[in-house]
Amino acid sequence: MRVDYIESGSADICRPILQSVHRWFGIESINEAYIQYVDEHPTFIAYEDDMPIGFLSLKRHYAQAVEIWVIAVHVDYHRRGVGRALLDSTEAMLREEGVKFLQVKTLNDTHPSPEFALTREFYKGMEFVPLEVFPTIWSEDHPALQLIKAL
Numbered sequence: 001m002r003v004d005y006i007e008s009g010s011a012d013i014c015r016p017i018l019q020s021v022h023r024w025f026g027i028e029s030i031n032e033a034y035i036q037y038v039d040e041h042p043t044f045i046a047y048e049d050d051m052p053i054g055f056l057s058l059k060r061h062y063a064q065a066v067e068i069w070v071i072a073v074h075v076d077y078h079r080r081g082v083g084r085a086l087l088d089s090t091e092a093m094l095r096e097e098g099v100k101f102l103q104v105k106t107l108n109d110t111h112p113s114p115e116f117a118l119t120r121e122f123y124k125g126m127e128f129v130p131l132e133v134f135p136t137i138w139s140e141d142h143p144a145l146q147l148i149k150a151l
């Protein structure tokens with residue numbers, strides 16, 4: 001597996017990966033917004049041989065505080081270290097730049113989704129720490145958990 005960093009134009013690479021995780025990302029209009037975002041922003045892409053199998057894109061709030069805006073690994077490749085590899089590449093680049101904190105928002109455990117329970121396990125495994133719940137930032141039905149990691 002290798003991880004590349006693409007400055008822009010990765011919509012067609014990322015779209016099939018996002019579609020494969022429709023049990024997590026099931027709202028088409030939101031998916032298109034993510035795809036447009038990755039198309040316009042630098043994005044890490046993980047490849048198995050030459051096939052794209054995962055991606056991660058960042059939102060840079062401040063010089064020292066950055067957010068994982070979207071991360072997804074093709075559903076056929078979960079739990080094989082792809083998410084870890086994407087995060088390792090991201091963290092190495094951010095540390096080099098002097099970034100101090102990496103945050104991410106995901107669905108809180110007051111929502112019954114079994115899929116997002118696995119996502120929270122991933123962030124826990126990657127040593128993110130729960131920081132705050134935002135009950136309505138996405139919608140009343142989708143409470144957001146903010147997690148943070150010091151780099």
Ligand SMILES: CC(C)(COP(=O)(O)OP(=O)(O)OC[C@H]1O[C@@H](n2cnc3c(N)ncnc32)[C@H](O)[C@@H]1OP(=O)(O)O)[C@@H](O)C(=O)NCCC(=O)NCCS
Binds near residue numbers: 074084105124
């Ligand atoms: C979340 C996601 C990016 C993780 O990527 P992944 O390649 O499956 O994760 P990895 O194999 O790199 O896992 C790294 C570590 O995280 C933890 N982890 C990951 N998935 C886990 C699970 N299902 N159960 C328990 N721990 C888990 C483990 O510590 C794992 O290390 P280990 O396998 O050596 O024990 C991926 O599953 C995904 O695309 N999910 C759907 C989309 C999504 O939820 N995106 C984030 C929205 S906020």
